[in-house]
Amino acid sequence: AQKITQTQPGMFVQEKEAVTLDCTYDTSDPSYGLFWYKQPSSGEMIFLIYQGSYDQQNATEGRYSLNFQKARKSANLVISASQLGDSAMYFCAMREFNFGNEKLTFGTGTRLTIIP
Amino acid sequence: EADIYQTPRYLVIGTGKKITLECSQTMGHDKMYWYQQDPGMELHLIHYSYGVNSTEKGDLSSESTVSRIRTEHFPLTLESARPSHTSQYLCASSEAQGEWETQYFGPGTRLLVL
Numbered sequence: 587a588q589k590i591t592q593t594q595p596g597m598f599v600q601e602k603e604a605v606t607l608d609c610t611y612d613t614s615d616p617s618y619g620l621f622w623y624k625q626p627s628s629g630e631m632i633f634l635i636y637q638g639s640y641d642q643q644n645a646t647e648g649r650y651s652l653n654f655q656k657a658r659k660s661a662n663l664v665i666s667a668s669q670l671g672d673s674a675m676y677f678c679a680m681r682e683f684n685f686g687n688e689k690l691t692f693g694t695g696t697r698l699t700i701i702p
Numbered sequence: 703e704a705d706i707y708q709t710p711r712y713l714v715i716g717t718g719k720k721i722t723l724e725c726s727q728t729m730g731h732d733k734m735y736w737y738q739q740d741p742g743m744e745l746h747l748i749h750y751s752y753g754v755n756s757t758e759k760g761d762l763s764s765e766s767t768v769s770r771i772r773t774e775h776f777p778l779t780l781e782s783a784r785p786s787h788t789s790q791y792l793c794a795s796s797e798a799q800g801e802w803e804t805q806y807f808g809p810g811t812r813l814l815v816l
């Protein structure tokens with residue numbers, strides 16, 4: 587079973603509009619972390635934001651916020667006031683807090699295109 | 703901003719050649735990782751290290767090998783490159799951030815084996 591599911595292969599959004607990128611996850615571990623990364627066409631992975639499973643409030647970092655709905659196992663990324671430079675692939679990832687399990691499990695990504 | 707470097711950024715090489723992809727970080731992170739990513743696809747962990755002289759295989763089977771002789775350096779080697787090794791290879795390192803460790807990535811190496 588997929589641990590991280592991103593159901594939107596691609597999205598087109600008008601500049602300055604807000605955009606929500608969907609991410610659902612599957613884990614039986616009560617302790618886990620959720621991460622979002624941005625990958626421009628140049629290939630590097632840029633860390634955007636993370637949310638711990640026990641965090642009471644949704645994480646925010648500048649124009650990025652994470653809409654964390656634990657009961658629904660969703661961790662959607664919200665980008666406010668989108669800019670042309672936001673065009674990129676966006677990956678949701680999860681790390682389960684098992685000792686010795688150091689890996690991040692990634693989703694298949696969403697390609698976001700911002701239209702001027 | 704993370705200081706993690708990968709060289710070369712792009713490599714085109716013939717089948718059968720030995721190659722080493724370099725990865726260095728200046729942040730003193732103990733943990734380092736190698737991921738493989740095919741174009742437009744998700745990342746798969748192929749190797750990781752908890753520190754000097756520690757290396758472990760990841761989820762995705764890989765013919766590559768790694769070494770960790772120094773904290774800052776985590777090179778990946780392919781003894782005999784094949785076209786099936788064509789991919790992007792991303793190196794990362796992590797620091798503890800409260801309970802969760804954020805992994806910071808290098809710029810990647812795009813490998814094409816002819």
